[in-house]
Amino acid sequence: MRIRRISVALFSGLALAIASSAYAGQAQALYAEIMGCEQGCAVAAAGWPLPYLIDYPGISVVGSASLIGMLTGEDQFRLPSFLGTTIFWALVALAAGALWKRGRR
Numbered sequence: 270m271r272i273r274r275i276s277v278a279l280f281s282g283l284a285l286a287i288a289s290s291a292y293a294g295q296a297q298a299l300y301a302e303i304m305g306c307e308q309g310c311a312v313a314a315a316g317w318p319l320p321y322l323i324d325y326p327g328i329s330v331v332g333s334a335s336l337i338g339m340l341t342g343e344d345q346f347r348l349p350s351f352l353g354t355t356i357f358w359a360l361v362a363l364a365a366g367a368l369w370k371r372g373r374r
Contacts, residue, residue: 274366282359289354290336292317298345303327318357321350 296314300306303326314320315334322334323345330343338344 274363278359278363278366279355281362282355282357285358285362286316286321286351286355287336289317289358290315290322293334294320296320296323298323300326316350316354319350319353321347321354323347 292315294314294317295311297309298306298312299309306312306326310326312326313324313332313334315322315336320334322336322339324332324334324338325343325345328343330338334344339346
């Protein structure tokens with residue numbers, strides 16, 4: 270039963286992390302090959318709480334980051350931020366499940 274609860278929380282965390290890509294924000298990025306970003310600059314990003322889709326100003330439509338852009342190679346994907354976002358949402362799902370179970374007693 271515990272393995273099932275953890276599996277559901279991990280799947281929910283993954284789904285919620287992917288859904289969080291609809292949240293548009295900004296992130297700091299360092300692009301040595303792009304003039305003006307050699308020392309770092311603010312770019313469009315998506316994902317919450319940690320932005321994991323990052324706009325690449327040299328290729329993509331400026332000011333946007335999306336899953337489609339990541340799949341087409343226009344935007345960059347940051348795996349550590351995606352994993353952190355997934356873990357965050359999995360913990361939220363686990364806590365929600367525990368509260369739900371507690372309320373049903």
